[in-house]
Amino acid sequence: MWRYLFALFIWLKCLFPLASAGLLQPSARHHPDVRRFEIDLTWQNASPDGFERKVILINGQFPGPQLDIIEGDEVEVVVKNSLPVETAIHFHGISQQGTPWSDGVPDVTQRPIQPGQTFIYRWTAVEYGSYWYHGHAHGQISDGLFGAIVIRPAEDRPAPFEKISDSIQGLKKIKQAVSKPTPVFVSDWTHLTSEEYMKAAMESGIDNFCLDSILINGKGSVICKPQDELNSLTRPDQTMLLGNETVTDKGCLPFYLPTVVGDFPIKPEKVPEDVYYNCKPSGGQHEVITVEPADGWASFDFISSASIASFMLSIDEHKMWIYAVDGHYIDPIHVDGTPIPNGNRFSALVKLDKPFRDYTIRVANFASSQLISGFATLRYKGQDGTPKPSNPSMGYNGVNLTTDYVLLDENKIAPYPPSKPAAIADTTYKFDIGFFGAAFRWTVSGKSALNISQDIDPILFDLDGPLATNKNLTFPTKNGTWVDIILKTDGLFNPPHPMHKHSHKVYVIGKGTGQFPWDTVEDAVKEVPQFFNLETPPLVDGFTSPPGSEKEPGWVAIRYEAINPGPFLLHCHVQTHFAGGMGVVMLDGADKLPEVPPEYLKAEF
Structure with missing residues (x-):
């Protein structure tokens, strides 16, 4: 009997592992097929890029903890609003099949969650793949209200990995990698809260202010480059908009350009001090993603939680197999870099076949409004000692540096297995x-x-x-x-x-x-x-x-x-x-x- 009970305990422990850093496991199963998560939203001081401001923390962390789910699960997310303002949470990419009241949009599918209230979102994980949850009230994404959702596919789900490797050992390692993807949030960050930002926009008549930094998994630094270097990095699309002007010391298009604000009236005196000028460097934490080279492959879910920026991403000296977009499998595409528009998710396999050392992950804003980048490190476990810079294929301005550079063409993304719409719409x-x-x-x-x-x-x-x-x-x-x-x-x-x-x-x-x-x-x-x-x-x-x-x-x-x-x-x-x-x-x-x-x-x- 004791041997049976011990075996049962081990089975349950494997099925429902304890919470770990950055991973929110179900708090309890009130029903055998229900995964229940509890999150508490608080308004606290934090310094993601070395500058302290108020941030929305989720269970005390930023970004919020990952929701780990299996395709077919029933899901409950219990949200306690400990913020001083109302809120709502949208589960981005989740279809809410039969549960539109859990889509998380005030005035559309629910009333906002008031301070001190608790709200329960219930939905079925009919999807598989990479998703995320985020605030859907008052621009709260830009205050830090977001976290990853990983939905493990059912065992019989068709997958395209034989198009990446046709060897038994290679497929085995690929499947192991995609069973434990690493979410990588790429975000823009300002030193204004969302409320301060929108108030300034409405008062000044300008909607697109400068960013202060680019964060990767909530970590980054304010980078200030010399004016001469910024001028040399200015892309043709920006030069066309600048006319005879140059970008500011923050790499921004000046707010007064007609090509930026058109014919609309603006009030420059209402633009907050230091928003476009007076770049002040500061250092926050640096994200390091450590991989085990013996695994052969690593899988990443790149998620854009950007408020304004539009990103290009590359990893020095590593090509990527993009195998899923917005959660669903595609015919894999082999690329050096990929755009990641706001809200989108790109799942990538990276072959770990390089010397054991550090390689830079580069995230550049490709929107015309500003020259700005953020960086993280892909670190091979057991690296060989003396750090040395890796060779980039993409510059600080998001422009490719090599003649054979391959950028993902979003128009060539094809679903796997193949599917297509009706020939004519109603x-x-x-x-x-x-x-x-x-x-x-x-x-x-x-x-x-x-x-x-x-x-x-x-x-x-x-x-x-x-x-x-x-x-x-x-x-x-x-x-x-x-x-x-x-x-x-x-x-x-x-x-x-x-x-x-x-x-x-x-x-x-x-x-x-x-x-x-x-x-x-x-x-x-x-x-x-x-x-x-x-x-x-x-x-x-x-x-x-x-x-x-x-x-x-x-x-x-x-x-x-x-x-x-x-x-x-x-x-x-x-x-x-x-x-x-x-x-x-x-x-x-x-x-x-x-x-x-x-x-x-x-x-x-």
Whole structure:
């Protein structure tokens, strides 16, 4: 009997290991198939880049602890709001199949969690792969409210690893590596809190301030480079916008340039001191990721939690096999570097076949607004002693340094196993995205800006409410139908926008420059088929619109099947753009909306 009980104890211990640093295991299983996590949000002082400011800590850490889940699990996340302000948490990329009340968007799927309140999010892990959770109220991502989600795939889940290695031993080591991926958050950071940032933006009329640092897994430093070096690093896209000016000592485009703020009025005196100028170096902790070379391979989930920046990433002297994007497997692509737009996740395998020493992980902002980079270290365990610099393939400005450099082409991402959308959509929406009357106001629909956290009854609770009935912001679809959305970028200078569709993954079926005069994609394909891919299009929950202007507009077309009824956002993941109104609500499956459980209607658990 004792031998049986001891064996049972060991089995349970293996199944539900204790929490470790950065990994939040279930606190208890109230039901055999339920994983329950408890997180406490607090507002405390921290110094991620050597400068102390208030930060949202999750269970006392930043970034928050990882939620470790298995495909098919039922999940409960108990959130205690110990912040001085209201909050909400969105589980980015999770479909919320049958649980739209757990999508985490104030005014849309829930009431915000008030200070001192506890809220329980419940959902089913029908996905597998790399995801993340983050704040979805008041720009709280930029205060540190985010953490990783890793959902281990079911054992019978088809995987593309034979396309990377065809040897039995190689496949074994690859599978071991992907069973324990290392999440790597790449973030931008400012010394202003999200509230201070938005207040300054609205008062000054400027929406895109300078960053202070780039963090990797919440660690980094403020880097100040000499003006001559900054001038030499300035890229052609920035030179075009600068005219006769130079970047500031923080590497920023000056805020007063017409190419930056357009014709909108600004109040320079309301711009906080030291935001664009007076770079002051400071040193925070440096992230070191140690790998065991005997493992043969390492797997990384690169996650962009950026508020503003758009990143390029590379690892010195190491190519990467990108094998999953936004959680789902793709046909693997061998690259030297990859873009990581805001909110997206790129899973990569790295072969550990180099000399045992340190190699620099480089993360550069590729948005035109600023020259800034962050760094971490990939360290081989058992390194051979004297440190020496590794050879970069990408510069501080995100530009490749070698002639054979291969950058991931997002247009060539193909789902694995192969899948494709329906040949024709049932419904088409065309939106004009961009500025909406001010440099800090933005729109998706082209007709109105979306204000979140107005303390109104959520759409899910009240279909007769002000947001649900606003035909400029809320757009219905029928359950089981295919939906096309065409986003057009023209008007004033329109930068690329990293867009995110809640709940449903979307096929990116077309992208081009020029006007989009057609009523439907079907009409467009007849005239310009070269701009479309209906056979192997990327399947993602985040995609980037092309830049546009009056002289050279652009457009992108997505297609998805509305199979999960509920009100779900489509919005820009640049935090200032979303806070400035850049979103719409797709009322998916409006004819089949589920009944909301009483505890969510009352927010009493």
